[in-house]
Amino acid sequence: MANGFTVEATEDPTRIEEGALERFQVVVFLSSTGEPLGSIQQESLRRWVESGGGWVGVHAAADAMYDWPWYGELVGAWFRRHPSVQRATVRITDRDHPSTRSLPAAWTWTDEWYDFHDNPRGRVQVLAVVDESSYQGGGMGADHPVSWCHQQGRGRSWYTALGHTKASWSEPLFLAHILGGIRWAADSD
Numbered sequence: 001m002a003n004g005f006t007v008e009a010t011e012d013p014t015r016i017e018e019g020a021l022e023r024f025q026v027v028v029f030l031s032s033t034g035e036p037l038g039s040i041q042q043e044s045l046r047r048w049v050e051s052g053g054g055w056v057g058v059h060a061a062a063d064a065m066y067d068w069p070w071y072g073e074l075v076g077a078w079f080r081r082h083p084s085v086q087r088a089t090v091r092i093t094d095r096d097h098p099s100t101r102s103l104p105a106a107w108t109w110t111d112e113w114y115d116f117h118d119n120p121r122g123r124v125q126v127l128a129v130v131d132e133s134s135y136q137g138g139g140m141g142a143d144h145p146v147s148w149c150h151q152q153g154r155g156r157s158w159y160t161a162l163g164h165t166k167a168s169w170s171e172p173l174f175l176a177h178i179l180g181g182i183r184w185a186a187d188s189d
């Protein structure tokens with residue numbers, strides 16, 4: 001029970017159905033691309049989040065369920081394209097959020113830098129942006145969010161575009177970023 005909570009991992013979409021979600025505070029979509037949920041699971045997830053459940057999306061969670069408008073609201077923005085994996089500078093725009101308070105104001109990080117179909121600013125609270133002048137191939141311009149959060153009904157949604165590389169998952173600052181996002185989504189920050 002590390003960090004005060006228990007984790008159950010699954011790739012079984014039937015785990016996201018009526019009654020099955022009630023015992024959880026947060027559901028994490030960890031690079032879940034494509035169409036992982038059927039209509040029954042979609043409606044179950046929507047009702048659960050809207051009634052107070054927490055949702056966390058990591059990296060490719062923004063590359064999923066393009067035909068489901070509510071999911072687009074939940075994730076905040078859909079993936080469009082990315083250049084090759086490379087180092088860049090992430091600028092923390094909210095130093096008080098639990099997912100960013102342990103990060104340096106300018107954080108050099110290696111990742112697969114997602115461009116999104118549209119900028120989520122105005123619909124979400126942007127926590128961090130990537131400086132497109134610090135890498136090659138960016139396509140969003142001077143305001144390029146990579147982590148954000150927002151209320152979704154009575155629930156909470158937190159997303160980070162970071163986490164593509166295997167090395168990310170042993171990096172303490174990145175793990176603190178994820179843990180802070182989970183805690184915030186669970187409303188236990």
